[in-house]
Amino acid sequence: AQSVSQHNHHVILSEAASLELGCNYSYGGTVNLFWYVQYPGQHLQLLLKYFSGDPLVKGIKGFEAEFIKSKFSFNLRKPSVQWSDTAEYFCAAYYGNNRLAFGKGNQVVVIP
Amino acid sequence: EAGVAQSPRYKIIEKRQSVAFWCNPISGHATLYWYQQILGQGPKLLIQFQNNGVVDDSQLPKDRFSAERLKGVDSTLKIQPAKLEDSAVYLCASSLGPARLNYGYTFGSGTRLTVV
Numbered sequence: 001a002q003s004v005s006q007h008n009h010h011v012i013l014s015e016a017a018s019l020e021l022g023c024n025y026s027y028g029g030t031v032n033l034f035w036y037v038q039y040p041g042q043h044l045q046l047l048l049k050y051f052s053g054d055p056l057v058k059g060i061k062g063f064e065a066e067f068i069k070s071k072f073s074f075n076l077r078k079p080s081v082q083w084s085d086t087a088e089y090f091c092a093a094y095y096g097n098n099r100l101a102f103g104k105g106n107q108v109v110v111i112p
Numbered sequence: 113e114a115g116v117a118q119s120p121r122y123k124i125i126e127k128r129q130s131v132a133f134w135c136n137p138i139s140g141h142a143t144l145y146w147y148q149q150i151l152g153q154g155p156k157l158l159i160q161f162q163n164n165g166v167v168d169d170s171q172l173p174k175d176r177f178s179a180e181r182l183k184g185v186d187s188t189l190k191i192q193p194a195k196l197e198d199s200a201v202y203l204c205a206s207s208l209g210p211a212r213l214n215y216g217y218t219f220g221s222g223t224r225l226t227v228v
Binding site: 004006009036042043044045046049090092099100102103104105 | 116154168217219
């Protein structure tokens with residue numbers, strides 16, 4: 001079945017620390033990959049997406065993600081987090097079947 | 113541009129009651145989605161509309177859930193009768209077209225349903 005896995009559901013770190021969230025997707029041929037963020041009390045927002053081309057994708061707010069095809073991974077990174085990055089982060093994959101498959105999410109808490 | 117509007121924001125009902133949610137997508141967005149997000153899980157697609165036609169409703173529990181988008185704009189999602197396990201956030205999203213064509217989704221703020 002087409003699925004997305006995210007590990008370390010709860011992440012707590014201090015401001016200025018580096019963040020990396022893992023995302024693995026199941027094989028399904030051509031796949032489009034996304035990272036969404038949900039700030040407390042707000043709706044899901046697109047952070048970045050990968051369709052093709054350069055596997056290192058830069059998104060909003062200093063986030064980036066790297067697509068590694070051989071590892072079926074699309075990990076999200078930010079070199080130095082801020083308190084305002086406290087949010088839930090979702091990785092998602094689109095396999096071309098009209099369905100966006102989401103991971104279970106990572107709850108990230110940044111301590112000032 | 114205006115976002116995807118959803119109402120109500122919160123709803124508490126007793127089991128076996130019925131409930132309806134409303135969604136107004138971004139103007140011009142032909143594709144509309146309803147997702148269910150249970151606490152601790154990622155959103156799960158319930159139904160996808162392309163204009164006023166259903167594209168995918170394979171994960172919609174049709175014995176109790178129904179959805180319509182009669183004029184290809186607004187949509188309603190109904191649950192009748194509700195069960196305790198229906199407690200979740202119901203998200204509406206819209207896009208210009210299917211995601212495979214590089215059209216991003218825009219999500220609404222969701223309706224948080226609590227069934228007691």
